[in-house]
Amino acid sequence: MGTPRFDLAGRAIGLLVQRLLKLPPATTRDVTVERDLRIPTHDGQTLLANHWAPAGEAASGVPTVVVRTPYGRTGPLDWLYGRALAERGLHVLTVSCRGTFGSDGDFRAMRHEREDGLSTLRWLAAQPWANDVVLTGSSYLGYTQWAIAADAPVQVKAMVPHVTSARLALAFLRPGRFEMxxxxxxxxxxxxxxxxxxxxxxxxxxxxxxxxxxxxxxxxxxxxxxxxxxxxxxxxxxxxxDQNDPYWKNEDHSPTVGDVTVPVSSIAGWYDIFLADQLRDFQVLRAAGRDAHLTVGPWWHAHTGGMAAVLGDTVGWAAAHARGTEPPRKPPVRLFVMGVDEWRDFDEWPPTGSTPQRWHLAPGGALRAGTNPSSPPTSFLYDPAHPTPSLGGPKLEARGAGPVDNRELEARHDVLVFTSDVLDADVEVIGEVTAEVWLRADRPSCDLFVRLCDVDERGKSLNICDDLVKVAPDGITKVTVDLSPTAHVFRRGHRIRVQVSAGAFPRFARNLGDGGPPHKATELRTTAIDVFHDADHPSAVLLPRFLSRPAG
Structure with a gap:
């Protein structure tokens, strides 16, 4: 074992992390750490790892948490995983991925995580201090869990993937669209x-x-x-x-999600970049009859609230599975409903009890329930030399992510805005949101970006969910956009708003309009786009209107 960490700085960091993340109280502040342990891989490489544990007898017979990361084993990771979990009575093994921070080889993202993860577990099984195992971690650290989950040995008792998915970066590689x-x-x-x-x-x-x-x-x-x-x-x-290329076959673990028998608690955020994929992973587990739970909070990718949730579930729910004790009760689905800022429990995702309600784009920037008998299209120009900017929403970094005031964006000439009358009753929207937009463009390729916003009594417009698709227009073309899922209540006195534009840069690379491979294009071309909203072309957003509130 390592040397007990009695340093005042370490104790202070432990207290700070506990308060910032509102973690369960520590069971000890006396922890040990062994650094740079050497783990052999199947192909003769060596991975470096740190081993944290509570000091003395408190380390006997307790579960081991495995965290595999490409981001190093010191600094924030020491505080958030090593120290924080060891202070709560767990062994913690933090392993640097191949080619990072002293581990042998070259780092090739997603390439070696299955075999290296299984090698790590084989090595761990031979350690005298190791007991039953919990897998945990966020983003890439969550992907390393999915990489081995379907083949996990019996000592793995639970996993807690946070803001991640079983295919990770492939979510950003739709054909013809690049999340720059x-x-x-x-x-x-x-x-x-x-x-x-x-x-x-x-x-x-x-x-x-x-x-x-x-x-x-x-x-x-x-x-x-x-x-x-x-x-x-x-x-x-x-x-x-792109994501359909066989090149990624070994890195895409989504086909094996249904084979995972380890209990899974997935922690997601409404503004996270992996939300849609993470929800699909959960649905596959439930359809296969697995022990799966889902929590979705009002968080983006780097939000501390999500980190608090994953550490809390690791210490409580997952560690109980590893100890063989009854875990704390968790509903199958727990959602934070934005707009009213409350948590609700459900039996499944998407919840039953919602009815799709069509809100039609209308002349003059209106948004209403009925269709329009006849009206000319609303037109705008997209200029990639001065692209429509991205604002808020799902982002990898915390800076500028999540819900923000969209009024400056909505004032642009290349953003169409359609707004409802003031609501005379709350409108609850929980589930999958879809837009159907009829358009015509004068270039062989364009993008369509659709965003749903909540406008309050003062006119502040907050983004709720959105997405962008590539379009190859053929005359007047119907385009379907699956916006990111949500749970939100538009309050009485507010208004519902839909934005329509042809880009969100730099979140998405600019579409230059030539229809060719986007990574080779160099010529900037302005695109004229008409959006139709008449009886024959009823452009609309379909909101899953929730009609009853469950007990939660």
């Missing part, structure tokens, strides 16, 4: 994270402008070089291979 901000930002972050002083550079925003400028690079294939000075393998792989 996330993919380039993460590529630059992982490429530079081991440079001296990088954490402070990131916190101070040093280098952010260079990355932002690089997102405007044409062709897109050169953006990583503009940001880093050289090409980066993961970015190039994402540009050249």
């Amino acid at each position: 901000e996330t993919l380039l930002g993460w590529s630059v972050s992982t490429a530079t994270q081991e440079r001296r002083g990088n954490l402070w550079r990131a916190l101070l925003g040093i280098g952010r402008k260079r990355v932002q400028d690089a997102m405007s690079t044409l062709p897109l294939v050169d953006a990583d070089t503009a940001a880093l000075g050289h090409a980066w393998p993961f970015y190039q792989e994402c540009l050249h291979h």
Whole structure:
């Protein structure tokens, strides 16, 4: 075992993390740590790991939490996983992924996580201090859980994936559409994270402008070089291979989600970049009859509320499974309903009891229940030289994420806005949100971005959910957009608003309009777009109107 950590700084950090995240009280502040343990892999490489534990007799017979990460084993990870969980009576093994922070090999995102994860568990089974295992972690750390979940050995008793999915980055690789901000930002972050002083550079925003400028690079294939000075393998792989490409077959673990028999507690956020995929993973588990639970809070990817939830479930629900004791009661589905700011429990996702209600786009920027007998289309121009900006919503980093005031965006000439009358009763929307928009464009390719907003009595317009699809128009074309799911109450006195535009940059790379491969395009072309809203072309947003409140 390691040396007890009696340092005052460590104890102070433990208290700070507890208060910030509102964690359960620590059972001890005396913990031990062994650093740079060597774990052999199936192919002769070595992974480095740290082992945290409560000091003395408190470490005997308690579960082991495994966290596998490409982001290092010191700093915030020490506080959030190693120290925080050890102070709550658990062994913790934090393992650096292949090619990161001293582990052998080259880091190829998503490439080695299954075999390296199974190698880690085989090594762990031979350690005298190891007992039954819990898998936990956020984002990429959650993906490392899914990579081994279907083949997990019997000592794995529970897993708590947070803001993640079984196919991770493939969610951003729909054909013809490229999520620039996330993919380039993460590529630059992982490429530079081991440079001296990088954490402070990131916190101070040093280098952010260079990355932002690089997102405007044409062709897109050169953006990583503009940001880093050289090409980066993961970015190039994402540009050249969409989610349907067999290239990703071994990295896509979504086909095996139904085979996972380990109890799973999924923690998600309404503004998280992986929300839709995480909900699908949960639905697959439930359809297979597995012990699966879902919590969705009002969080974005880097929100501390979600981190508090995953650590709380690890210490309570998951650790109880590993100890063989009765875990705390969890409903199958627990959702935070925005607008009224309350938690509600349900039996499934999406909840039963909702009815799709069509809100039609109408002339003059109206949004109403009925269709329009006849009306000319509403038109706008999209100019990729001055692209419609992205604002709020799902983002990889916390800066600017989540619900924000959209009024400045809605004042632009390239954003159409359709707004309902003032509501005379609450409108509860819980479930999948869809838009059907009829459009015509004068270019062979365009994008369609649709966003749902809640407008309060003062006119403040907060984004609720949205998405973007690539369109190859053929005359007047009906386009379906599956907005991100939500649970929200539009309060009486508020108004419902729908935005329609042709981009959200840099969250999504610009569509230049030529219809060719987006990573090769260089010529900027303005696109004229007509949005139809008559009886023959009834553009609308379909809201899952919830008609009754369950007990929760």
